[in-house]
Amino acid sequence: MAKIVRELPGLALTPEDISQRKVLSTSWVPKAEYAWDAGIAMGRYLEELRNGRLMGVRHRRCGRTVIPPRIFCEQCFAPMDEWGELPDTGTVNTFSICYVSWDVKRLEVPEIPAVIEIDGTSPRVGILHKLGEVDPQQVKVGMPVKAVWKPAEERNGAITDILYFQPI
C-alpha cells in the first residue's frame, strides 16, 4: 500500500470546525412515530402479564419450552403446540451494572439489566429485564430471583407490568 499512497484521504474534523462554522453542515430532526401491533403470541403474553402471569410456549417435537412466546418453533420451523403458565421466578444468567444512558450520559443510580432464566423453561432460556432492591455489588450469576409486579390496577399489558426482579 505504502508504495502507492503516502497519505490516505480522509480529513478529520474537530468540534471547533463545526461550532465555528469553519466547515458547513445542515441538520434535520426526523419526526417518525410507530405503533406496533403485539400480534398473536405476544398479544396473549401481554394479556397474561396484565393478569400477573408469565406464559411460555412448548414444542413437543424438540421438547423446548421457551419464553417470550412465539407461534412457531424457529428451530423445527413448525407451529408451537401448547401454552403454559410459568412461575415468576428464575436465576440470573448474566447481568451488567450500567452507569450510562444510551447517549453515554452518567446515571445517578446505576441500572442492573440482566438475562433471567425463567424456571420451568428449557436450559438457558431467559428474558431481558432489570434487577431491583439489591446492592449492585451483591448481584451474582446464578442468583435466584422473583418478579416484583406492579399493583394489579396499574398493570396495562406490557413487559413493564413487572417492575424488576428481586433476589429471593
Added chain:
Amino acid sequence: MAFRRTGLRRVAVVGAGMTKFVRRAQETAQELAFHASRLALDSCGLRIQDIGAVCLGTAPDAFDGVHMNGEYLSDGAGAYGKPFMRAYVGGGTGVFSVIQGWYHVASGLFDAVLVVCEEKMSSCLPHPQAAFLTIFDHTTERPLKPNLLWIFALEMNRYMQKYGLSKKDIARVAVKNKRNAMDHPAAQLAAEITVEDVLNSEVLAWPVQRLDVSPTSDGAVAVILASEDAAKRITDKPVWIKSVGWCLDSAYWTNRDLSYPEYVERAARMAYEMAGIKEPRKEIHIVEPYDPFDYKELHHLEGLLLAPKGEAPRLLAEGVFDRDGDLPATPSGGLLGVGNPIAAAGLMKVAELFWQLRGEAGKRQVPGNPRTGLAQAWGDLMQVGTVAILGV
C-alpha cells in the same frame, strides 16, 4: 452442511484501498466511498470500465438519515450504469460484502467486481446509538429503555463467569490492538496503553469500560475481486479467496448460549470445509477476528476453533496472538485501534489480509511469509458470523 463445491470459479482479491478512519470526516459518505474505490482501482491499474458489478455495504437508512442510502451512495461507489447490490448484516457486513462479491465472480456472471464498504457514523446525533436502539424487540425489550451497551456487557459477563476470567485477562486485547494500530496509516485510536489504563478507564456498563470499546468512526474501504483468468492478467500477486462461510443465529438472543458464538463456529466450519482445512489452528497463519470490544476478539477466536473454549485469554497472555506470535491476531490494529466505521471496519480486515499475504503490510508485516489468513466479522443482533479465508 450442504453447499456446492464444484463448478465455481476461483476468485482473487487483486486490489485494495481505504481512507483514514476518523471520528468525523469532512468528506461526505459519497466522497469517502469515491476515495476508497479509486485507490482500490489504482492499486491494480483498473479503470471503472473494467468493473462488471458493484457490491456495497453500508448501514441501514436510519443510521444516515437517508432513505435508500445505498442508492444515494452508489455514484460515489462507482456503480453508475452497472449491476449494483447493497446488503447489510450489521457489523458482519464488511466480510459479507466480500462474500457477495465472491459469488458474483465465482458464479461466472462477472469477471471483475468492486466491493465498497462505507460508514459515516458522525451524522447521527447526539450519538449513533440512537439508530442502534431500534434493534431491540419493540414489545418485550424497548419498554425497558435498553442501552446498546447492555447487550455486550451481558455477553461479556457471561463469558467471564463461565470460564472464571478477569477483566485483566481480556484487557490485553485492547492493549495489543491499539499498539498494532500504531503502524497503520489510517488509525484513529492507535496508542501505547497498559492493562492498568484499561482497568482504570471509565466504567460504562460493567464489565464494559471505556477502553474495552472501539470508537465510532467515519471511513471507507474498497477491494477489487477478479476471476482467475482476469486476476492473472491484472497482477502477478493475486490473493485467492479460498473459501467463505456465513451463518445466522436466532433473533431470540436471550434464549442463546451467551458464552459462546455458535453461529461463528458454523460459519467457520463452512469455510474450513470449503477450503479443505482440517486443522485450522495449524493451517491459518494470520487471523483478523472482529474486535468491536476486546472480549469479542477472544470470543471469536474460540468460535473460529483457533483456541479451545475459554482458553483464548491464556493464549493471548502467552503472546500467541502478538504480531510476531504463533498465530498473529488483528495485526492491523483492528476496530479497537484503527477504528470502527462498521461495514468499512470488516472490509478493512480483508484488505489487511490482502496486504499481509502479499508482503505489503509495511511496518505491520507479520514475519514468516504467511500464506493463509482468515477474516471474520459479526453483527446484527449479536447473531451473524461472516468468514472469508484468503490465501496465496
